[in-house]
Amino acid sequence: MKDITLGQYYPIESPIHRLDPRVKILAAFLMIVLAFIAGTFIGYAIIAVLLALITITAHIPFVSLVRGMKSVLFLLLFTFILNTFFFTEGQPLFKWWIFSITGQGLLRAIFMALRLVLLVTAATMLTLTTSPIALTDGIEKLLKPLQKIGFPAHEIAMMMTIALRFIPTLMEETDRIMKAQAARGAVFDRGSLWRRAKAIIPLLIPLFVSAFRRADELAQAMEARCYHGGEGRTRLKVLKLGLNDAMAVLVLLLFTAFIIADKIYLVPLLPFLSGGI
């Protein structure tokens, strides 16, 4: 559990942490899109440099990013192997039984893996540097235009805020109930699959009961303070774009230009590098 960096917030002060959440959300999206547009090693290198710059500016230790990668390692290996063995165009470099590895296949596999790594890193950077509250605030603001066509932007954001806020509470609760049942001789981590599944019941039932109790209490507490949805609701912290945000956008656009230039001018010159993707 401790190794899951994806989706975790790293609570420190940094220029990146201070950026407007909207900028960071859009930046993460942009980087993910760029990771799919880029078609050369140079393109990927540019994105990697950008992410490294962000990581340094955000004072995030690289170790924690690597640790976060662990959770997607399986997916990474899986796509790599799939792409290596099942992409059969071009001259085979290596042949054994029904498997053959081609240069293009290998290249494609490497590109796919790189894309995944960059994608996960971009998403991880977003959550590491943006508190859950700021994140949902940003999402709410970004979704606001959709309200015109009846999309419940505020309600969705509120639901996300509440869900995120209760994750640590429920984790703590799970830990406590697990310990309480272990103290009564329950064993969670031994025995057959069936026994383990059954052992979860004394954990799940109290957890559900308490989750419902909490939900009920929260609903009443909100009602008692006259919560009635998003209509006319003002904010404690009004999101405002500042100079820092403008600079961040500028840097992002610069890097985007590099990658597009790379795509337009380099890829046609080096057809092998593009790997036919």
Place this chain on the structure above:
Amino acid sequence: MSIDIKNLCYTYGENTLFEVAALKDITLSINDGEYVALIGHTGSGKTTLAQHFNGLLRANSGQIMVEGIDLSIKKADLMALRQRVGLVFQYPEYQLFEETVFKDIAFGPKNLGLSKEEITERVYSTMELVGLDKSEAERSPFELSGGQKRRAAIAGVLSMRPKVLVLDEPIAGLDPQGKEEILALIKSYHIQYNATIIIISHNMDDIARVADRVIALNQGTIALDGTPREVFSHYEELISMGLGLPTISKVVYELNKKGKNVPADIITSEQLFDYILRTAKR
């Protein structure tokens, strides 16, 4: 010796950003059949220490022997330990899960692998001990009243017949009557099974009344250890640790501040009453 701890240290989240030293160099022995109260400010390490008694948390360093089981060894027999040490968590009613009160109380004994007859016998005798009527056995634990739920949950631990009973704030959030009932059932278990009791509580008046010994924790170390009379006479120290005093201690403290010469180790109303009678006669 029921519990023997030497130089125990425990740190939460070792080698991470969120590292917190919860217990620092704790050395402590608790005798068989003692009734010990653990007091301390929030975050002083009481609950962390309590969870070491039955191996839910394992010390980073130091020796810990509980009921003859050496917990310093990695492969210590935790099942045997948990049979001997019962731990009642804060708000134990939140761990109820079975369809009936009977089944919930039987959960512990069943995990111990006892026979059906033995389990039935234990469930009913424990229900009697905690003051639950036999007719409640087939009800859903979720239908019980607050106080009954708490008693049913404590029964779930008592039915394992632990030699050491550790209770983390067992009377929190109960009305005065419910509180008395819980304290009474702890007392009767203490006497009936000659069990060692370790109780964590913030209610100094109750501690002054029931405990043989009080251990005050402060920032992960033992600050005071002695009989309630000894510990509660350290007014200033207790207050500086963010702890309260028994009501009577407060009265004595105020009297002494006004120049009266009342012994500082008077902590219950009976003791104060005795003292007044004696001094009045003179």
